[in-house]
Amino acid sequence: MNQRKAVLPMSARYLINAALCLALILGLKGLSASGLLSDYFTKILILVGINIILAVSLNVATGYLGQLPLGHAGFMAVGAYTGGIFLKSVNAAAMSGAPLVLTIAAAILLSGAVAALFGVIIGVPALRLKGDYLAIITLGFGEIIRVVITNIDSVLGFDFTYGASGLKRIPKFTGALNVFLCVVMTCLVIHMVMKSRHGRSILSIRENEIAAESCGVNTTFYKVMAFTMSAFFAGVAGCLYAGNLGSLQPGGFGFMKSIEILVMVVLGGMGSMLGSVVSATVLTILPEALRSFDRYRMVVYSAALILMMIFKPSGLFGDYDFSLSRILEKLGVGKKPAGKEDAR
Amino acid sequence: MAMLEVKDINVYYGAIHAIKGVSFEVNEGEIVTLIGANGAGKSTILKTVSGLLHSRTGSIAFQGENIAGMAPHKLVGKGLAQVPEGRAVFLRMTVEENLEMGAYTRPNSELAPHLDRVFEQFPRLKERRKQVAGTLSGGEQQMLAMGRALMSSPKLMMLDEPSMGLAPILVDQIFGIIQTLHQSGTTILLVEQNAQMALGVADRGYVLETGKLVSSGTGTELLKDESVKKAYLGG
Numbered sequence: 001m002n003q004r005k006a007v008l009p010m011s012a013r014y015l016i017n018a019a020l021c022l023a024l025i026l027g028l029k030g031l032s033a034s035g036l037l038s039d040y041f042t043k044i045l046i047l048v049g050i051n052i053i054l055a056v057s058l059n060v061a062t063g064y065l066g067q068l069p070l071g072h073a074g075f076m077a078v079g080a081y082t083g084g085i086f087l088k089s090v091n092a093a094a095m096s097g098a099p100l101v102l103t104i105a106a107a108i109l110l111s112g113a114v115a116a117l118f119g120v121i122i123g124v125p126a127l128r129l130k131g132d133y134l135a136i137i138t139l140g141f142g143e144i145i146r147v148v149i150t151n152i153d154s155v156l157g158f159d160f161t162y163g164a165s166g167l168k169r170i171p172k173f174t175g176a177l178n179v180f181l182c183v184v185m186t187c188l189v190i191h192m193v194m195k196s197r198h199g200r201s202i203l204s205i206r207e208n209e210i211a212a213e214s215c216g217v218n219t220t221f222y223k224v225m226a227f228t229m230s231a232f233f234a235g236v237a238g239c240l241y242a243g244n245l246g247s248l249q250p251g252g253f254g255f256m257k258s259i260e261i262l263v264m265v266v267l268g269g270m271g272s273m274l275g276s277v278v279s280a281t282v283l284t285i286l287p288e289a290l291r292s293f294d295r296y297r298m299v300v301y302s303a304a305l306i307l308m309m310i311f312k313p314s315g316l317f318g319d320y321d322f323s324l325s326r327i328l329e330k331l332g333v334g335k336k337p338a339g340k341e342d343a344r
Numbered sequence: 345m346a347m348l349e350v351k352d353i354n355v356y357y358g359a360i361h362a363i364k365g366v367s368f369e370v371n372e373g374e375i376v377t378l379i380g381a382n383g384a385g386k387s388t389i390l391k392t393v394s395g396l397l398h399s400r401t402g403s404i405a406f407q408g409e410n411i412a413g414m415a416p417h418k419l420v421g422k423g424l425a426q427v428p429e430g431r432a433v434f435l436r437m438t439v440e441e442n443l444e445m446g447a448y449t450r451p452n453s454e455l456a457p458h459l460d461r462v463f464e465q466f467p468r469l470k471e472r473r474k475q476v477a478g479t480l481s482g483g484e485q486q487m488l489a490m491g492r493a494l495m496s497s498p499k500l501m502m503l504d505e506p507s508m509g510l511a512p513i514l515v516d517q518i519f520g521i522i523q524t525l526h527q528s529g530t531t532i533l534l535v536e537q538n539a540q541m542a543l544g545v546a547d548r549g550y551v552l553e554t555g556k557l558v559s560s561g562t563g564t565e566l567l568k569d570e571s572v573k574k575a576y577l578g579g
Contacts, residue, residue: 172566204445206432214394214428216420216449319436 007189021184028176042176046244049179049286050237053186055232055264055276058191062262063224063271063319064199066206067127068135070236071142073257077250078118079111079235081149081161084170084242086110089267093171104173108182108239115235116228118145123227127220142258149250167242174243182240186233187273193229202226263301267308269315274322279315345408347500347531348393348424352402353412355385355392363399364555370500370533375526377534377542377563380552384534387429389552390504393533395419395424406500421449423472425498431485433492435478439469442477442488444518446495454497462491464530465524483514490521494530494563501525502533507541519545539576544568 028045031037035113037045058072063139087093092103126137153163161167193199201222204212213219242248264283268275287297346369348492355363363385367392378386391397393404395416404412406424419426425446434442443462447455463470466487472480477488486506493501507515519541525533526545536542543549546563549571559571566572 184498200445201448203437204434207436209434210396210428211489211492212433212445213396213416213433214420214426214432215445216417216496217445243501304455 001130020301021214022250025177025180025284028180029135032176037176043244044288045176046174046179046240049176049183050240050244051261051264051280051284052062052183052277053233053237053240054261055192055268055280056273057230057237058185058261059265059268059270059273059276060194060202060233061227061230062265063269063276064202064206065223065230067227068132069138069227069230069257070258070262071138071140072230072261073124073255074138074142074145075118075231075234076238076241076257077142077145077149077253079115079238080242080248080253081238082114082235083107083111083239084162084248085169087171087173087243088167088169094172097134100173104178104243104277107173107243108236111239111242112232112235116232119228119231120224123224123231127223127227134172134269139255139258142253142255146250146253149253161248161250164250166247168247170242170246170248170274172243172246174240179244182236183193186236187277190229191273198222198225263305265315267305267315269317269319271319272315273316274320275315275317278317278334346370347407348533349405350389350402351404353389353392353399353404354563355397355399357388362555363392363520364513366552366555366557366558367402367404368550368560370531372499372531373526373529374547375522375532375534375545377549378534378552379536379539379542379549379566379572382537383554384552385555386537386552387504388555389428390533391500394424394502396566399568411433418438420496420498423499424502425493425496425500427489427493427504427506430508431489433477433480433485433488436476438474439480439488439566440473442492443469445494446492449496453495454577458495458497462494463563465521466491466495475529483510486510486514487521490518490525494525498530500533502535505537506534507536507538513526515541539572540567543572 015070028037032042054072054076058069061067061069086107087103090103092100095103122138122141126134129137150164152158153160178337194202201212201217202225204217205216205222206218209219264280265276267283268277268279287294290297293300346560348370348416348554350369351367352365353363354365356363356432358517366389368376368378375525378389380386388397391408392399395411395414398413399427401412402412406422407491409422411419411422411424434445440459443459444455447458468484469488469491472484477485490503490506506518506522522532522534523545534542534546543563543566549566550560551558551566559569561567561569
């Protein structure tokens with residue numbers, strides 16, 4: 001475009017962001033090596049990371065696509081059980097070194113893929129419906145998944161999910177580092193998709209479905225695509241969750257979990273990745289910090305949401321998104337002579 | 345051969361027989377209008393042509409190709425653009441982004457020349473290119489919706505009630521634009537409630553009454569026609 005003020009070349013932007021991520025990783029390493037970061041804080045960091053992935057992925061369906069799915073915990077459950085069963089069946093606990101890393105990567109991708117498959121299965125019929133109906137279908141899906149996981153073993157006679165007693169002894173592979181990498185990958189992939197032609201198609205559906213269709217956007221395809229992408233990363237988060245706890249109980253993936261993730265997205269601002277990241281962080285740390293007020297947590301949650309809807313209905317950040325490169329450009333870094341612009 | 349040939353379509357909403365055996369055609373270079381009172385079935389016909397609704401019988405041919413039952417998003421690439429009813433613009437996108445969406449089916453290299461052409465046609469949009477569409481006035485939004493349809497360089501442009509909810513002075517302006525578009529070679533199918541205005545610019549018109557065609561003719565003929573008055577005023 002002729003008027004865009006992009007002065008930093010694309011490669012420089014990636015380099016800056018990559019350097020920042022590396023610095024954060026080294027910082028984390030340094031902190032834990034120096035003993036400043038206790039096990040307790042590491043655990044909280046891991047939870048923060050998992051919740052960020054969940055919130056950012058739900059934001060794709062809620063904020064960008066403009067739908068209201070209420071079954072995000074269902075996709076998380078699918079991912080968690082897939083990852084857990086896979087890691088147990090390949091006996092990852094006995095591995096070390098490179099095979100272990102590959103197995104973990106495979107488990108994470110497989111969890112995402114299976115959750116995405118469920119996303120397609122649910123998405124195709126559900127996205128033909130609008131508004132409330134999608135919410136009801138996904139709500140139903142989330143509950144069905146939980147009930148299936150609880151009962152599939154006793155009904156079909158498998159030793160698969162171990163029902164209500166829980167899937168135990170999953171190799172605990174989740175550490176601050178691999179969660180951090182997954183968070184970065186999730187944000188990067190979603191950011192890149194949303195900046196592309198596909199992202200614009202998804203946004204146009206949110207703005208006006210009929211107009212999008214009349215512009216030539218295949219609305220069904222892109223709705224299912226966004227929904228599936230959302231499910232994929234929920235599955236990834238589920239796998240990390242399984243590897244963090246080491247045991248899974250179907251009860252942990254109920255309706256309240258879905259709502260908890262939705263609250264993060266709404267509070268942060270629908271359509272803002274920064275908002276999802278910040279509010280997932282705050283809403284994970286806050287209950288820990290306020291352990292002594294535990295019984296009032298839901299009250300505070302609800303009150304915060306109501307106040308938010310009254311005073312800032314678009315969420316903390318609205319649909320504003322953070323861009324390091326843009327800030328650097330404003331500060332005058334990387335000014336280039338006009339005419340040498342990148343293709344965004 | 346007509347550019348758009350609609351033959352004997354019957355459209356139902358559930359059990360309600362909304363369009364009863366309607367046939368019409370649009371020739372290249374024409375402005376053709378479908379007029380009728382509320383509920384006559386004008387928009388239903390347009391939605392059927394654009395693939396949002398389906399006819400149980402008959403055929404719809406665009407440049408000789410049967411497009412009945414084709415998915416709406418595929419028609420744009422064939423040169424059939426639609427300006428939906430009620431100023432359907434992408435409210436939270438800028439004017440320029442809205443227009444870019446219009447060129448969705450075109451290669452990126454065509455974007456700049458098309459954008460220039462639309463800005464030439466709608467200088468108002470050029471002034472506001474960086475503005476978010478939701479902050480435009482009703483008339484400007486209608487212009488934007490039309491400009492967006494133009495971005496796909498359509499052979500046939502279908503407009504669904506472009507004058508709806510606009511002040512008379514803006515209606516005049518919109519119809520002026522329709523005539524300019526027509527002069528620059530775009531064939532236009534115009535669905536309107538404002539029969540006086542629509543017949544004033546149209547080469548030919550069809551009058552609809554409760555799902556049936558009751559009369560047709562050139563714009564000037566229909567302006568004097570009794571059946572038009574009947575269709576609007578009843579009795």
